[in-house]
Each structure stands twice: as structure tokens, then as C-alpha cells.
Amino acid sequence: MCGICGIVSYDGPPDLALLRRMMGRLGHRGPDGNGYYRDRRAALGHTRLAIIDTSGGAQPLCNEDGTVWVTFNGEIFNYVELGAELRHRGHIFRTVSDTEVIVHAWEEWGEECFSRFNGQWAIALWDRRAERLVLSRDRLGVRPLFFIRRPTGLLFASEVKSIFADRSVERAFDPAGLDQTFTYWSPVAPRTVFRGIEQLEPGYYAVLDRDGFRKAPYWRITFPERGREPMQDAQENADALRERIVEATRLRFLRSDVPVGAYLSGGLDSSVTAAVIARYTGAPVHTFSLRFSDREFDEGQYQKKMSAVLGTQHQDIVVSPSDIAAVFPEVIRHAESPILRAAPAPLFLLSKLVRENGYKVVVTGEGADEVLAGYDLFREARVRLFWSRDPESEKRTRAAELLYPWMARSPGRMPAFARSFFGRHLDPADPGLSHRPRWDSTSVIKSMLSGDLQDGISRADAEDVVATMPPDSKDWDPLSRAQWLEMTTLLAGYILASQGDRMLMANSVEGRFPFLDRDVVDFANALPARHKLFGLEEKYLLKRAFADLVPDDILHRPKQPYRAPDAASFFTPDRPAWFDEVMAERTIAAAGVFEPSLVAGLLAKCARTGGENMSNTDNMRVLAIVSTQLTHECFIAGGGWGALEWSLPDPSVAVDLGTDDRSVP
Amino acid sequence: MNRDTVEQVLRDYDALRRPGTDPGLEAVRAAILLEDVFDIALSDAEIDPAVFADSAAVAALVARLRGAV
Numbered sequence: 001m002c003g004i005c006g007i008v009s010y011d012g013p014p015d016l017a018l019l020r021r022m023m024g025r026l027g028h029r030g031p032d033g034n035g036y037y038r039d040r041r042a043a044l045g046h047t048r049l050a051i052i053d054t055s056g057g058a059q060p061l062c063n064e065d066g067t068v069w070v071t072f073n074g075e076i077f078n079y080v081e082l083g084a085e086l087r088h089r090g091h092i093f094r095t096v097s098d099t100e101v102i103v104h105a106w107e108e109w110g111e112e113c114f115s116r117f118n119g120q121w122a123i124a125l126w127d128r129r130a131e132r133l134v135l136s137r138d139r140l141g142v143r144p145l146f147f148i149r150r151p152t153g154l155l156f157a158s159e160v161k162s163i164f165a166d167r168s169v170e171r172a173f174d175p176a177g178l179d180q181t182f183t184y185w186s187p188v189a190p191r192t193v194f195r196g197i198e199q200l201e202p203g204y205y206a207v208l209d210r211d212g213f214r215k216a217p218y219w220r221i222t223f224p225e226r227g228r229e230p231m232q233d234a235q236e237n238a239d240a241l242r243e244r245i246v247e248a249t250r251l252r253f254l255r256s257d258v259p260v261g262a263y264l265s266g267g268l269d270s271s272v273t274a275a276v277i278a279r280y281t282g283a284p285v286h287t288f289s290l291r292f293s294d295r296e297f298d299e300g301q302y303q304k305k306m307s308a309v310l311g312t313q314h315q316d317i318v319v320s321p322s323d324i325a326a327v328f329p330e331v332i333r334h335a336e337s338p339i340l341r342a343a344p345a346p347l348f349l350l351s352k353l354v355r356e357n358g359y360k361v362v363v364t365g366e367g368a369d370e371v372l373a374g375y376d377l378f379r380e381a382r383v384r385l386f387w388s389r390d391p392e393s394e395k396r397t398r399a400a401e402l403l404y405p406w407m408a409r410s411p412g413r414m415p416a417f418a419r420s421f422f423g424r425h426l427d428p429a430d431p432g433l434s435h436r437p438r439w440d441s442t443s444v445i446k447s448m449l450s451g452d453l454q455d456g457i458s459r460a461d462a463e464d465v466v467a468t469m470p471p472d473s474k475d476w477d478p479l480s481r482a483q484w485l486e487m488t489t490l491l492a493g494y495i496l497a498s499q500g501d502r503m504l505m506a507n508s509v510e511g512r513f514p515f516l517d518r519d520v521v522d523f524a525n526a527l528p529a530r531h532k533l534f535g536l537e538e539k540y541l542l543k544r545a546f547a548d549l550v551p552d553d554i555l556h557r558p559k560q561p562y563r564a565p566d567a568a569s570f571f572t573p574d575r576p577a578w579f580d581e582v583m584a585e586r587t588i589a590a591a592g593v594f595e596p597s598l599v600a601g602l603l604a605k606c607a608r609t610g611g612e613n614m615s616n617t618d619n620m621r622v623l624a625i626v627s628t629q630l631t632h633e634c635f636i637a638g639g640g641w642g643a644l645e646w647s648l649p650d651p652s653v654a655v656d657l658g659t660d661d662r663s664v665p
Numbered sequence: 666m667n668r669d670t671v672e673q674v675l676r677d678y679d680a681l682r683r684p685g686t687d688p689g690l691e692a693v694r695a696a697i698l699l700e701d702v703f704d705i706a707l708s709d710a711e712i713d714p715a716v717f718a719d720s721a722a723v724a725a726l727v728a729r730l731r732g733a734v
Contacts, residue, residue, distance in 0.1 A: 227704075232670050234677060386697045395712045399693050530674070535698025537681055 002059070003029030003047040003505075004071040004145075005157035006124050008133050008208055013658035014043035014153075020648070021165040023047055026158055027646020028334075029073070029505045035059055035653025037069050042126045042133060043658075044071040047648070049508055051075070051361055054257050057097030058652040064092050067128050068103045073158050074121030074143045075512070076101055077251045082116060106134070111205055114218040118251075118518040122200075124156060132209035139219045140367070140516050141189065141202030141492030144501055148197050154208055159502075160197055160336045164635060165645075170196055171636045173593065175456030176463075181338050182445040182624060186493025188465050193337050193631065202492050221487050222470065222525065223480035229528040234541065237531050241523065242545040248517030249276040252363050253283070260512070261286045261359040263350070264314070265562065266302030268539060268554060269365025269374070273514050275549040277363065278310040286359065289316040290350045297563055302554055309551055317353045319346040321611075324569035325576055332630035333644070334506040335498040339627045340442065340620045343564045347503040355507040366500060367515035370491045371524045373479060373532035374539045374559060376404055380422065381434030381482050382533060388426040388433075397423075402536055431473060432466035434482035435489075444617050445624045448598045465489055477529035566619035570626060571611030582629040591632040594625055666703070671727065674702050679720050688714035695723070705730040 003026025007014035016038055023034055023045040030047030037044045037060040046059040052075070060071045076082065079098035082105060087093060091104040098119075105113035106125050111134070120142035125134040135156060137145045147156035148163055157163050164171060177193040180186070187193055189201040200206055206215035224230065231237050253260050262274045264287040278285050287310075289303040300316065307314035324345040331345045354362055369375045383399040390396050400418035425436040432439075446454070465488060473481050504511045514520065524532070527541065534540035543555055570579055581587065583603060588596040602621055606614065614622070666674075678698055683691060692714045696707050705727065716722045 227666075232666070234673060382697060382701060386700060389700075389706060390709075393709050395689075395693060395696075395709050398690060399697060401690060402694055402697075530702045534677065534681070535701065536694055 002049050002073045003027070003158045003162070004073045004122060004124055005045040005155075005162045006071060006126075006133075007043045007153065007155055009041060009043075009153040011152050013040045014038060016043065016656065016658065018166055019043045019045045021645060022155075022157055022162040024645035024648055025162045025165050027648060028508055029158055031508050031646075033058055033652045034648045035651045037062075037071075037126070037653065037655045037657075039128060039657040040659075041128075041131050044069055044124060044126055046071045046653070047646075048652075049360060049510060051256050051258055051510060052079075053095050053097035056095035057099055059099055060653055060655070061095070061097070061099050061103065063103045063107055068106060069126045069128070070099060070103050070106075070123060072099050072102055072121060072123050073145075074119060074123075074138065075255070075510075076117045076119040076121065077255055077517075078116075078118040080255070111207075111216075111218060114205055120513070120516070122158060130209055132207060134205060134207050135200055136205040136218075137200045137202055139203045139518065139521065140221075140487060140496065142496050142501065142511075142513065142516060144497060145200045146192065146197055147200065147206075149213060154213070159334075160192065160194060161333075161635065163197060171638070173453075173632070173636065174460070175453055176460035178338070178453065178593065178628075179446070179457045179460065179462040180465075181340075182449075183439050183443050183462075184465060184489040184493065185340055185442060186337065186489065186497065188463065188489055188493060191462070194635070220470070221484050223473075223476045223484070224526055225472070225475040226477040226480075226529070230526060232528060234531055234544065237527055238541050238545040241520075241527075241541055244517070244520045244523050245272065245514055245542075245545070246276050246280050248514035248520050249273050249363065250280055251517070252512035252514055253277050253281055256361050258361060259286070259359055260361040260363060261288055261354055261357075262312075263287070263362055263364040264289045264303050264306055264312070265365065266299030266306065266554070267365065267557075267560065267562075268542065268550065269368035269515065271306045271365075271550045271554050272368075272542065272546045273363050273365050274306065274310055274312065275546065276514075278312070279549060285310060285312040286357070287312040287314045288350060288354050288357075288359075288362065289314065290346050291316050291318045292346070292564065293318055293320040294565055294568075297565065299560065302557070305551060306554060315353065315357060317346075317349055319349055319564070321565045321569040322572050322574050323349060324564060325572065325579065328569070328626070329578055329630055329634075330506070331503070332627050333634050334502045335627075336502070336631065336635065337498060337627075338624055338631055339494070339498050340445070340623050341564070342566045342569050342623060343562060344499045344503050345569075346564050347499055348506055351504045351507040351509040354509050360508060361510045361512060362504070363512045363514065365515060366495065366511065366513045367491070367521075368539065368542065370483060370486050370495075371515050371521055372539045372542045373483065373529075374542075375486065376538075376559060376561065377434060377438060377486065378479060378482055378533050379403060379536050379538060380437065381478065382536065384422055384426060384433060384437075385428055385478055387423070388428045391423065391426055430466075431469055431481050432485065434478070435485050441617060442620065445621055448594050448602070448621060448625070450592055450595050453593055479529035479533055480525075483525075566611075567606050567614045567622040568611035570622065571606050571609075579626070582633055583626065587629060587633075588625075590637070591629055593628050593632065599625055671703070671731070672724075675720065675724055675727065678723075688718065692717040699723070699727060703727055703731055 005022040032050040033048040076098040079101040122143040122145035174195040177187040203219040292298040
């Protein structure tokens with residue numbers, strides 16, 4: 001796992017000093033080494049977190065004759081098999097790294113190579129002869145890849161802060177990106193919250209050459225027509241799912257030249273991955289967990305139980321609201337986006353614990369909720385669809401009482417509220433039915449926006465993600481449509497980004513996600529919906545597949561989403577000084593995103609209760625405002641927070657053909 | 666969906682029954698499952714705790730409604 005960046009320049013050799021500055025801003029992603037390549041048209045930079053072939057494998061790396069160069073962030077987990085095939089076809093390898101497989105695979109198969117990769121990646125390939133840059137991103141967006149197109153060329157990088165190393169790049173919020181964030185929880189690729197900065201869509205590759213810029217998908221999230229799923233037997237499917245998850249987990253644990261740890265949240269997904277490691281690799285397992293001082297959020301008893309069952313060496317970190325506030329500016333500096341929950345902050349602290357214990361790779365259970373239907377949102381959608389068939393039915397109305405049993409103010413305890421909340425937009429023909437309540441409740445944030453930004457949003461006319469659903473989705477099961485929306489919005493934009501890659505890489509730790517393995521996802525997407533969500537039983541097939549490895553009380557405990565204290569984190573007596581600075585009326589006005597008087601009213605309301613017992617809406621509002629202000633301060637106002645540069649050691653690869661392009665190293 | 670699959674689904678449903686909970690709410694839970702899996706529509710009268718407490722009665726209900734589809 002690493003940081004990548006680069007420049008394509010139409011008007012002379014790329015600026016090497018700029019490339020080095022861009023690399024310096026990615027030092028946290030790759031503290032083990034760095035390198036660059038430059039010719040008269042392009043420059044590639046790399047900061048390395050050495051995991052596979054730690055002695056070789058330095059980047060940028062080229063093919064046999066130095067005509068194709070690559071800078072790569074991620075892992076190609078099937079590199080051993082692909083390497084054998086490519087050697088058989090005559091390619092000559094100098095290293096045993098997965099990186100070298102990429103250049104030879106590109107030579108052999110062109111853009112079809114990406115569909116052969118099973119992994120998590122952001123790749124930039126430079127073909128010197130064709131003067132062609134190729135960018136590619138993994139199927140579901142595990143690894144980030146941003147770029148900006150300009151008349152003079154293109155800049156790309158793993159993180160936006162690296163692109164901002166070029167002082168000529170405009171720094172401003174994109175109203176449409178903010179609109180999407182305050183609706184879907186994050187911008188939807190290719191948008192970002194920054195004007196002019198794009199992110200490559202997951203599952204896409206892009207090409208920039210003499211014919212211009214173009215991009216296309218090599219893979220899409222897709223599902224079979226309801227009722228025409230190829231595999232109908234639940235037990236056979238449970239066995240096949242287990243086989244794939246075991247293999248995906250083994251690959252992610254064993255294909256590393258450094259030790260690999262595992263997260264253990266206390267829930268089903270990470271219990272399965274940790275249990276598979278323990279059972280199928282025979283290796284000692286070191287597990288890491290996040291706990292909370294607030295019992296409402298803490299899952300410590302389940303973590304300890306699972307650790308004891310597996311006999312792992314276990315460590316945890318207990319996080320308090322004050323801890324969250326203390327690291328929040330750093331969290332936003334890494335997330336590079338407003339966030340609507342404080343949940344990424346504890347994950348930042350957890351990856352710090354991992355790194356301090358000498359690990360730089362962890363296997364986690366991320367992705368199971370999206371791929372195998374674990375979220376309450378999917379249950380909620382099924383209840384609403386059931387209810388929509390006869391909204392006046394007293395019996396159907398009661399279905400809302402079956403939702404969110406873990407909540408203190410659950411629908412079962414507050415049925416009247418549940419009916420009014422979940423009963424809105426009950427249109428069974430609406431392809432976005434599953435997500436309307438979430439999007440509606442999130443959009444309330446926008447009532448606090450400044451008039452200028454509201455005007456900007458109206459003019460920008462951000463894309464409606466429902467309108468981008470594939471035409472054949474009308475024939476999918478409603479659960480499949482909900483999964484598509486969840487994978488397209490929250491998974492790529494928030495879970496894998498603000499909660500995933502950014503919080504892990506902030507401390508130079510790579511996350512590996514067996515549930516997002518190519519073969520697991522393709523298999524799961526082809527399953528009948530009832531095998532994922534059986535009535536209201538979430539992750540039905542996963543539970544069935546691993547019933548022997550996970551204790552009953554973890555297997556059958558009600559799904560508890562990962563949450564952390566939100567507004568309460570910022571109203572403790574020891575609140576850090578930065579909060580009052582970024583939330584001051586003049587700072588709010590200067591950022592221009594929120595209406596200062598409305599913010600003042602919200603802060604006064606929080607101050608009365610110490611941020612405790614706030615509504616879901618007010619919690620989101622507080623987090624949206626704090627994180628937006630910090631994003632502005634870091635990346636737009638020019639306060640310098642976003643511009644921290646590592647002092648990089650001497651590069652292990654330094655190829656400069658910027659002035660003489662005839663020789664090849 | 667063939668007969669074997671229908672029987673398998675009903676067996677799987679039976680294994681998930683939750684004793685000790687509100688029978689009316691359990692009937693709703695079961696109705697959600699049956700409507701989704703079998704593409705059938707239950708009337709309010711058919712979302713009946715007495716029916717859903719009896720596996721054979723559920724099977725008969727599903728068979729009748731699937732026959733009517």
C-alpha cells in the first residue's frame with residue numbers, strides 16, 4: 001500500500017520539484033521508500049509501504065525495455081497466478097512483486113488486464129512510445145485516485161492534498177459535491193467536494209493520449225433478474241460462499257512478506273475473517289479492537305469473547321468523546337471531506353494502535369454488510385415495501401416495529417414516530433425507495449446552508465444517483481437495487497474512504513477486505529436475494545456458512561452498526577481550542593457554506609445539554625458543520641494544515657529523462 | 666420456484682421462528698418473508714398468528730396463494 005502521484009504535461013517536461021512536493025504530501029502512505037520517473041511528457045511519483053517483495057519491488061517500475069512504467073497503490077492478490085501465466089507467455093520478470101505483474105499484464109492484455117486482477121488498486125501506467133497515460137481503480141473503490149484535467153495536462157494522486165501541492169490549482173468547494181455529501185453522505189464519483197478535482201469511478205480505467213481523455217468501465221455492479229438467479233439451493237450456496245470467503249481471507253493473510261493482523265469489532269463479519277485466519281492458516285493471530293468509554297457504543301464483551309474463542313493475542317483501545325475531539329482536525333486532514341459522523345476518528349486511533357504494535361497490514365470485515373445484506377437499511381426497505389402494498393393496513397403498519405431493535409428509541413418503543421418516519425415516500429415503483437428515508441433525513445442539513453451556497457447548488461444541478469441506475473435494474477430484486485445504491489454511494493464514498501483507506505493510511509496501515517474479493521462479490525451478487533436477506537434475517541447465508549466457527553451469541557446478536565459519540569464529543573469541559581476557532585461566527589461566514597446565525601443557534605442548543613441526547617438530525621448537523629469548517633480551513637483557506645509535507649529520504653528509484661529522452665535505464 | 670425449493674424455504678423459515686415474542690408481530694415478520702420469497706400477497710385476515718404458529722397451515726396457505734398467482 002502506497003501513495004502515487006504524477007503529472008502529464010503538454011508544454012514541456014513536468015516540473016520535478018512539483019512532483020517531489022506531491023510525493024512529500026503522501027509520505028504517510030508510504031514511509032518505507034520513494035521513487036520517481038520523469039521523461040519529457042510525464043512524471044510518476046511513488047511513496048512506498050513495503051509489504052510484498054520488500055527488498056525488490058521499488059517503484060516506479062518498468063517492463064523489459066523501459067517503455068511502460070507503473071506507479072501503483074494496492075495489492076493484486078492473484079499476482080502469483082498471473083505472473084506464472086505471463087512468464088509462460090514469455091515475459092521476463094526482474095522482481096517477485098505484484099507491481100511488475102501489472103506492466104506485463106498491460107503489455108499482454110491491454111485494458112482487459114484489469115478484469116483479470118483480483119485485488120484493491122489505484123494504478124497509473126505510462127506508455128512512453130504512445131505517450132499514453134492509463135489510470136485504473138479497483139472494482140469497488142478500496143483505493144482512491146484523484147485527478148485534475150487542465151489545458152496544459154493532468155495531475156493525479158492518491159489524495160487531493162498532493163494535487164494541491166501545485167499552487168496554481170484552484171481551491172474551492174464544488175457546490176454539487178457538497179450537495180451530494182449532504183444527501184448521500186459523500187460525493188459520488190467522479191465528483192469530489194473540490195471544484196475541478198475528479199475521482200476515477202470504481203471499476204473504471206481512464207486513458208489520456210494524443211486522442212484526448214476518455215474513460216470506460218471494465219467491471220460493473222450487476223445482479224441477475226429476480227427469479228432467474230442461477231443458484232437456488234441455500235445449503236449449496238452456503239458451502240460455496242464459505243469456500244470463496246476462506247480463499248479470499250487466506251489470500252489476504254498469506255500474500256504478504258510482513259506480519260498481518262486482524263480487526264475484531266465484536267460483530268459477525270470480523271469474527272468470521274478472524275476465525276477463518278485462525279482455522280485455515282494455522283498462524284498465530286494478533287487482533288485489534290476499538291472500545292468506547294460510553295457503554296452505549298461499546299462492544300467489548302463480544303470482542304473479548306471472540307478473542308478468547310480463537311486464542312488470539314488481543315489488544316484494544318478505549319476511546320472517549322474527548323479523544324475524538326482531540327484528533328478530529330487530523331482526521332479531516334486525512335479524510336479530505338466533510339463527514340456526517342464522528343465514527344472515522346476512533347478508527348484513526350485504532351490504526352495508530354496497530355502501527356504502534358509493529359503491524360502495517362490488517363484484515364477486516366469491511367464490505368460484508370453491502371455484499372451480503374447486513375445493513376438495517378435493507379431490512380427497513382423490505383418493511384417499507386411490505387407496508388406500501390396496503391398503507392392503511394393496521395397489521396402492515398406494525399412492521400416498522402421490527403426495525404432497529406438496538407436503538408434506545410427504537411420503532412418498537414415509539415411506534416407512532418416510526419410510522420410517520422418510515423411511512424413517507426411509500427412508492428413501490430420508486431427504484432430509490434430503500435434510501436429515501438436516509439437521504440431525506442440527511443438533506444435536512446441543507447436547511448442550514450448559506451443563501452449563496454444554496455444558489456450555487458441550484459445552479460450546479462448535481463446528478464441524481466437514482467437516475468444513473470442501469471436500465472436492467474428494473475428487473476432486479478428490490479434488495480439488489482438497494483445494494484447497488486449502497487455500493488455506489490456509501491461504500492465507495494464513505495465506508496472505504498473516510499472510514500477506510502484514509503484512517504488506515506493516516507498511520508501507514510493497509511486494510512485488506514476479504515468480503516470485497518472479486519470472486520466473493522461476483523458470487524454474492526448472483527445469489528437469490530432471499531439467501532442474503534431471508535425475510536428480515538440479515539446476512540442469512542453468511543450466518544449459515546460459518547455457524548460452526550462463530551459462537552451463537554455473536555452469530556445471532558441483533559446487528560449493531562458501528563457508531564461513536566457525535567455532537568457529545570465536542571461539548572466536553574476539556575474541549576480543544578480549535579473548535580471555538582473554526583466554529584466562530586466570522587470563520588463560518590468566511591467559509592461561506594453555512595448560515596452563521598443558524599450555526600450559533602445549534603451550538604447554543606448543544607451547549608445546554610453538553611451535546612448529549614441530541615436528535616439524529618442535530619448530531620449530523622454538528623458533524624457536518626465542524627467537518628466542513630475543518631475541510632475549508634485545511635484545504636481552501638490556506639491555513640497550512642492540509643499542506644504538511646514529509647521530508648522524504650533519498651529515492652530508491654530516480655529516473656530522469658526529462659532532458660534527454662533517448663536513453664532507457 | 667419448484668416444489669423442493671418451496672419446501673426448503675418453509676423448513677428454513679421454521680428454523681428461524683422466535684418463541685416468546687409478540688405473536689402478532691411474529692405473524693407480520695413471517696408475512697414479510699413469505700410475500701418476498703413466494704411473490705404472494707396476503708390479506709390482513711391471512712396475517713394471522715394462529716396460522717403462522719402452525720407450519721402445516723403456513724404450507725397450505727402458501728400453496729393456495731401460489732396456485733392463485
